[in-house]
Amino acid sequence: MQVDGTAAATSGDEATRSPDEPAPDTFLVGMGRGVAGALLFALPMQMTMEMWELGITMERWRLALLMVIAIPLLVGISHRIGFEDTFSWKDGARDAMIAYGIGILTSAVTLTLFKLLMTGMPAEEISGKIAIQAIPASIGALLGRSQLGSGKDDAEDDPQAGYGSELFMMAVGALFLNLNMAPTEEMILISYKMTPWHALATILLSITLMHAFVYAVSFKGGHELSSDTPWWHALIRFTLPGYAIALVISLYSLWSFERLDGVSFTPAITAMIVLAFPGAIGAAAARLIL
Amino acid sequence: MPEATKDIASSRRVKRGAHWIEWMVGGLCTLLVAALILWIAYHAVINSDGVPELDVKVTHQQANAGGSYTVSILVSNKGTRTAAAVPVTGTLKAGDKVIETQEITFDYVPAQSTATGTLLFKADPATYQLNIQASGYVDP
Numbered sequence: 001m002q003v004d005g006t007a008a009a010t011s012g013d014e015a016t017r018s019p020d021e022p023a024p025d026t027f028l029v030g031m032g033r034g035v036a037g038a039l040l041f042a043l044p045m046q047m048t049m050e051m052w053e054l055g056i057t058m059e060r061w062r063l064a065l066l067m068v069i070a071i072p073l074l075v076g077i078s079h080r081i082g083f084e085d086t087f088s089w090k091d092g093a094r095d096a097m098i099a100y101g102i103g104i105l106t107s108a109v110t111l112t113l114f115k116l117l118m119t120g121m122p123a124e125e126i127s128g129k130i131a132i133q134a135i136p137a138s139i140g141a142l143l144g145r146s147q148l149g150s151g152k153d154d155a156e157d158d159p160q161a162g163y164g165s166e167l168f169m170m171a172v173g174a175l176f177l178n179l180n181m182a183p184t185e186e187m188i189l190i191s192y193k194m195t196p197w198h199a200l201a202t203i204l205l206s207i208t209l210m211h212a213f214v215y216a217v218s219f220k221g222g223h224e225l226s227s228d229t230p231w232w233h234a235l236i237r238f239t240l241p242g243y244a245i246a247l248v249i250s251l252y253s254l255w256s257f258e259r260l261d262g263v264s265f266t267p268a269i270t271a272m273i274v275l276a277f278p279g280a281i282g283a284a285a286a287r288l289i290l
Numbered sequence: 291m292p293e294a295t296k297d298i299a300s301s302r303r304v305k306r307g308a309h310w311i312e313w314m315v316g317g318l319c320t321l322l323v324a325a326l327i328l329w330i331a332y333h334a335v336i337n338s339d340g341v342p343e344l345d346v347k348v349t350h351q352q353a354n355a356g357g358s359y360t361v362s363i364l365v366s367n368k369g370t371r372t373a374a375a376v377p378v379t380g381t382l383k384a385g386d387k388v389i390e391t392q393e394i395t396f397d398y399v400p401a402q403s404t405a406t407g408t409l410l411f412k413a414d415p416a417t418y419q420l421n422i423q424a425s426g427y428v429d430p
Contacts (some may be wrong), residue, residue, distance in 0.1 A: 050344050120430040157333070183395075192398060192430035193371035196334030203327055236316035237308060244319035266333055267372065269326070 030145050034099060037144010038106040041176070042137035046110045050183040054257055055129030062256050063131055070135045073175070074099055074142060077166055081146040096142070103138030104130060136179045139172070166287065167241055173286025174246040174279035175253070181278055184252035192269040199270050206246070206273075206280040211239040211285035242287075246279035247272055333370075340370025344399065344424040345376055347351040349406070351415060359411045363422060367399040372429035374398050382418040389413050398430065 042210050045051050074096035079089060107130050111117045181187055192200070215234045253274045254260050260268045350362035361380060367373055376396040384391040392409045399405045409422070 087421075163309065163315075168314075188398065188400075189374075189430060192374065192400065196330050199330045200327065200334055203323070203330065207323070216343065236320055237312045238316075239322055241319040243316050244322050248323075261398045262404045262406070266329075267403055268399040269329065273330070274324075 010028050029103070030235045031098075031214075033145045034102040034141040035106055035144075038099075038102050038137040038141040039110070040144060042103070042133060043110070044135050045136050045180060045183070046107060047114070048183060049184065051132060052111075052116055052129060054183055056257075058128065058132065058258060060124075060128075062258070063128060066135060066256055067131055068161040070100070070138065071096065073137055073172065075143050077139065077172055080165055080169060081142070095145075096138075099141040099145070100134065100138040102141040103134040104134075105277025106141075107133035107137050139176055139179075163237075166238065167245060169286045170242040170283035171245045171249055173282035173284070173289075174242075174249040174276075175282075176286070177282030178250055178253040178275055182232065182250070182257050182259065182275055186257050187254070187275050188271050191267065191274045194269075194270060194274070199273050202273050203275055205241060206277050207243050210242055210246075210280045210284040211235055213281070214238065214287055216243075223280065242283045243276070245282055246276040246283050250275035250279045337370040340401070342367050342371050342399065342401070342427055343369035344373060344427065346375060346421070346422050346424050348350060353414070357412075359416075361409045361411060361422070362405055362419070363407065363409065364406050365399050365424060366404045367401060370401050371372055372400045372430050373424075374400060374430040375397055375428040376405075377425050378407065378409070378422065379425050380411070380415075380422045381422065382411060382413055382415055382420055384418050389418055393425075399427075407415035416430055 075089070075092050078099065079092035079096040108117065110127055111133065116129060191199075211231075211234070215231065215238075251260075251268075254268070254271055254275060259271060263271070302403065345366050345368065347364045347366070348361055349364045351360050362377060363380075365376060365378060374397065376397065376399050377393055379391060379393045381391050388413055392411055392414050394407050394409060395405060396405045
């Protein structure tokens with residue numbers, strides 16, 4: 001994302017500033033970026049009918065589980081892409097919770113604006129509608145704070161990216177696109193329309209695109225391996241684990257949004273493959289962008 | 291060849307060699323994806339031209355406080371294709387005379403899966419003949 005020379009210059013800048021005391025206006029700018037990120041990433045979901053309905057109908061413990069899972073996820077993202085020079089887990093946790101807060105507040109405001117939240121509604125409905133939107137919005141807030149920013153973060157995250165961190169970022173990318181799409185009826189409708197041959201083609205295309213995105217096409221930032229490494233090394237070590245992660249996250253999202261209730265194994269698997277297609281693209285893109 | 295590759299790789303941007311954990315995770319995931327592909331391919335070969343086979347069962351009946359009667363039903367699809375927009379009609383009959391008809395529509399009954407719903411009758415289903423059937427479906 002960032003030209004090397006500029007990146008070096010900005011990291012030089014940072015070294016002169018004490019990391020413990022960011023200027024107050026830096027914090028405000030960060031909050032502003034967080035709000036922008038939350039809106040940018042979550043508005044499509046806030047304007048989706050199924051998401052409003054899920055806020056009411058979703059089983060509360062599945063919603064609670066999703067909200068709890070979001071916490072380590074946010075901390076992990078924050079640690080990995082860290083804004084405002086945060087590289088310790090403590091700072092990561094703080095920034096994650098700020099992002100969560102921004103997510104909850106922006107969701108509450110937009111949903112109120114759309115007249116989806118009104119004073120006469122039961123508390124359970126209001127809290128459910130906000131909670132389900134808060135998760136994508138908070139991820140958006142974190143990404144917004146780093147990605148809409150100066151770009152210094154991009155330069156800093158790469159060197160410390162380990163294998164686990166790579167897989168984690170792929171999971172975040174997959175989850176992000178899946179949260180967008182899993183609530184919609186189209187996901188299961190597509191899987192019902194498909195024959196097993198279509199499903200098979202979807203798997204192969206997902207893997208091919210994922211691999212192409214990260215390695216063959218070799219976007220800037222997407223290439224940890226030397227170009228002399230045999231292609232199948234990257235396929236087995238990164239692309240297939242990435243696809244497996246996309247599959248698992250897709251299954252979790254479908255289950256979470258109650259798309260699998262009463263559904264037997266094979267149709268559930270087909271729906272998982274359908275949703276893992278955008279998931280795979282999201283996972284591959286996350287390795288490039290984040 | 292692998293030796294040379296490794297040298298060049300480590301001298302460049304790669305900060306780490308391929309740890310054995312990476313190969314283990316990679317291997318497991320390869321197996322998982324291969325199993326998935328084989329499972330789908332197996333189904334592609336044995337039943338790519340199936341049809342829905344719908345069956346409706348009553349699971350529960352009860353009288354409500356408001357004077358209506360609920361009849362909970364379970365629609366199962368034993369076929370290998372999903373049925374969409376499935377209308378389920380419940381008819382109460384006394385001999386040949388139709389007392390009451392109620393209908394609900396299930397958006398989807400996926401292949402080899404079940405869906406549940408409830409019909410609400412004004413008359414007591416226990417005192418009449420209750421006939422419930424799925425009257426058709428749409429291909430999704």
